[in-house]
Amino acid sequence: MAGKFISFEGPDGAGKTSVIDALVAELQPVLGDQLVVTREPGGDHFSAKLRQILFDDANKGMDGRTEALLFAADRRHHVVSTIEPALAADKTILCDRYVDSSVAYQGAGRQLGEKEVWDINTFATNGTMPQLTIYFDLPPEVGISRIESHRTDQINRLDEETMNFHHRVHAAYLRLYHQHPQRIRIIDANQPLPEVIADTKRVINHRFADLFSN
Numbered sequence: 001m002a003g004k005f006i007s008f009e010g011p012d013g014a015g016k017t018s019v020i021d022a023l024v025a026e027l028q029p030v031l032g033d034q035l036v037v038t039r040e041p042g043g044d045h046f047s048a049k050l051r052q053i054l055f056d057d058a059n060k061g062m063d064g065r066t067e068a069l070l071f072a073a074d075r076r077h078h079v080v081s082t083i084e085p086a087l088a089a090d091k092t093i094l095c096d097r098y099v100d101s102s103v104a105y106q107g108a109g110r111q112l113g114e115k116e117v118w119d120i121n122t123f124a125t126n127g128t129m130p131q132l133t134i135y136f137d138l139p140p141e142v143g144i145s146r147i148e149s150h151r152t153d154q155i156n157r158l159d160e161e162t163m164n165f166h167h168r169v170h171a172a173y174l175r176l177y178h179q180h181p182q183r184i185r186i187i188d189a190n191q192p193l194p195e196v197i198a199d200t201k202r203v204i205n206h207r208f209a210d211l212f213s214n
C-alpha cells in the first residue's frame with residue numbers, strides 16, 4: 001500500500017477526538033483532499049442501517065457474538081469503501097478507532113475472547129492494518145471522570161461491574177501494545193492536552209518522516 005494509515009485508540013475521554021481535531025487543523029491546509037479523516041462506525045447508508053440494527057431497542061440483549069460479527073461487517077465495509085481506496089490513492093488516513101477497539105471492548109470488556117475477536121477482524125480487514133497506531137493510555141478512573149465531569153453526581157453511581165469492564169478494556173489495550181510493539185505506540189494521555197498533541201506529532205513524525213513541519 002502506498003498511503004499512510006494511522007489509527008487512534010484508547011478509552012472514551014482519552015482525547016482521541018481532541019487530538020485528531022488538532023492534527024487535522026495543521027494537516028488539512030497542507031494535504032487538502034489527500035487527508036482522509038474517518039471513524040467507525042462509518043457514516044454512510046450501509047453503516048447507518050447496521051447501526052439501526054445494533055442499537056434498536058427491539059434487539060436489546062443481542063447475542064455478543066452476533067454483535068461482534070455486525071461490527072466486523074461494518075469494518076469490512078469501511079475497509080473496502082474508504083480505507084483501501086484512500087491507501088491506493090496515496091492518501092493519509094486518520095482513523096478514530098479500528099481493530100484494537102473491537103479486541104479491547106468486545107474481546108475483553110464483553111469477554112468474548114480477545115483472540116476470537118482478533119480472528120474475525122483479521123477476516124474482515126483481510127490484513128489491512130494501520131502502519132501506526134497511537135494508543136492514548138489513561139487510568140480508567142480518569143477517563144470516566146472526564147466523560148462524567150459535567151454530571152459529577154453520577155460518578156458514584158457507576159457500579160462495580162462497569163468499573164471492572166473498563167479495567168478489562170485497559171488491560172487488553174496494554175496486552176495489544178506489548179503484542180504489537182512495531183505498530184502500536186503508547187502515549188501518556190494523563191497530561192495536559194497540548195502535551196498529548198505534541199507527543200502525538202513527535203511519534204507520527206518519527207514514523208512518517210516529518211509529516212508535521214512544526
Ligand SMILES: Nc1ncnc2c1ncn2[C@@H]1O[C@H](COP(=O)(O)OP(=O)(O)O)[C@@H](O)[C@H]1O
Nearest residue numbers: 011012013014015016017018146191192193196
Ligand atoms: N489531556 C486532557 N486533559 C484534560 N481533559 C482532556 C484531555 N483530553 C481531552 N480532554 C477532555 O476530555 C473529554 C473527552 O475528550 P475527547 O477528545 O472527546 O476524547 P475521546 O475522543 O478519546 O473520547 C473532553 O471534554 C475533552 O475536553
Ligand SMILES: [Mg+2]
Nearest residue numbers: 016017018096
Ligand atoms: Mg471521540
